[in-house]
Amino acid sequence: MHHRLIAGLALSLAALPAIAQDKTLTVYAPDYFASEWGPGPAIKQAFEARCGCTLDYQTGDLLPRLLLEGERTEADVAIGFDSTEMKKARETGLFAPHGVDTAALTLPIDWDDAVFLPFDWSYLAFVYDNEALKDVPGSFAELVAAPDDLRIAIQDPRSSVSGLSLVLWAEEVFGDEAEAKWAELAPKITTVTPGWSEAYGLFTEGEVDMVLSYTTSPAYHAIAEADDTVSAAIFDEGHYMTIELAAQLKGTDDAELAQQFMDFVVSADFQSLIPTSNWSYPAALPEAEWPEGFRELDMPEKAIWLPEDEADALRAPAIEAWRQGMSR
Template identity: 90%
Template sequence: MHHRLIAGLTLALAATPALAQDKTLTVYAPDYFGSEWGPGPAIKEAFEAECGCTIDYQTGDLLPRLLLEGERTEADVAIGFDSTEMRKARETGLFAPHGVDTSALTLPIAWDDEVFLPFDWSYLAFVYDNEALKEVPASFEALVNAPDDLRIAIQDPRSSVSGLSLVLWAEEVFGDEAEAKWAELAPKITTVTPGWSESYGLFTEGEVDMVLSYTTSPAYHAIAEEDDTVSAAIFEEGHYMTIELAAQLKGTDDPDLAQQFMRFVTSEAFQSLIPTSNWSYPSALPEAEWPEAFRDIAMPEKAIWLSETEADALRAPAIEAWRQGLSQ
């Protein structure tokens, strides 16, 4: 292209009062999401190429911040809610219908919620080194009855969504016997950490034999580290399913742009990034299009899922059964 034509285009663009790229979408997200190793940067690049706008991630404790700000929030979209938080998030009244056709979703359960849109999911699981641990429990009951020298790390349900999901899982499997089962499992629980990263670090350092994580964790080791020694124990009772969600704020200054992002969440451009950036199953991508390592890892035959109403009702008794069982 001739230099004069470039110069002319530059002047024309400079004279344009408002361009699409001047638009900014403010997205609230957890710290992990916007970090350099999380899915945020790649999603930002892909969406900005489509919308001609800018994504401004504001990261931190997602729901507490929204509860504090209320209708004064500057967020257009919030992404990274765990499904265990749905009831509390919905009760804020801050969110608008997402307007997305959910028929494209490929979750193992039906999903028709008009406000919260899944962008990924996984099953909770106890992960282990398949070269070091030879007797692997094939059920939750077998884990409870395993030898007391088995070393397990879990997360605190009062501070961790994975820990909360664990106690809800135990409540669903054991019912009224949950407290007694926690008491039986207690000698094997080496440590209870505030969050997932602390306990998973103990596992990778060889300090524990098993760690509460996800069925997708082995895929990370296989792809990122070329290490196939990490596996997830699959329990015959089924596995608790966790889902991560996005939602549009009612008070967004640019509802059209927010809607465009919500539609983008279920697009192939977004979904194809999820497996190897967030190390989870994509919510709207057929299994045949998952990376091979994700198709190869063991999958439970049964999904255990609680609606937001059921999870909210079980939350307090499940935590109390865990607390009482571990204190015996």
């Protein structure tokens, strides 16, 4: 009898890993996140080693897909929301509290949102070749007043979150004068692209002198390419922050596994992967633990951040000021 009990117990224990492996966490993410050059593969490997489960990425445009699927969504977690999308995402009613102690966060602003959890962040900035461009604007106002032969590429705020962040940044800096400042800047803006990658490609190909990107962009060139010729112009008025977010779905079939992933997001194992895979500042890792190339980056003295209601209210007038100013 004892032998049968022991044998049965051994069989039960042997079956546990197989049962755990049958668990799948479905994570919706943007295409870049799960690509081979994004942070997704390393995060998947690290989390699966913890959970004994399978992490399945489904990629595409997060918010449009979730709005289409509604409560029928198969997602357990969604990761990769830009902070400019928070209000629209919250209004879907699809998300549950993340259940994570936000005291672990190391953002330059206070964050206590119960639903959306930051996993990385950066400052918007105009990036340039420091060997080719010597007269570098030290403020947004100086950029506007720069000679018209300066060639700049930006992203369209109607199709790009970085472009939208730019027009919100300009509204915060210039207020009622934003439209006039866009008109003054317009001759220097040689290209407006649908997204970030097209604009940045023009910069790396030498087609433009400056490109709208992030203060973390030079870290990629320094670390991945051993190239220290790329810098970010630091403006006196401060820089607009962009934050990327994760959230868990109310309708998840495995709330415990989804919570385990949310806890993992602020762990050192997750956060240490962010700088050199997503080329952003980690949201929950002390600066002393950042890679050297990130600790050496020039940082703005002031963070510009708009709460979601304020940013949403400013979105339409900021885009319209940009459109009117650019068309003068």
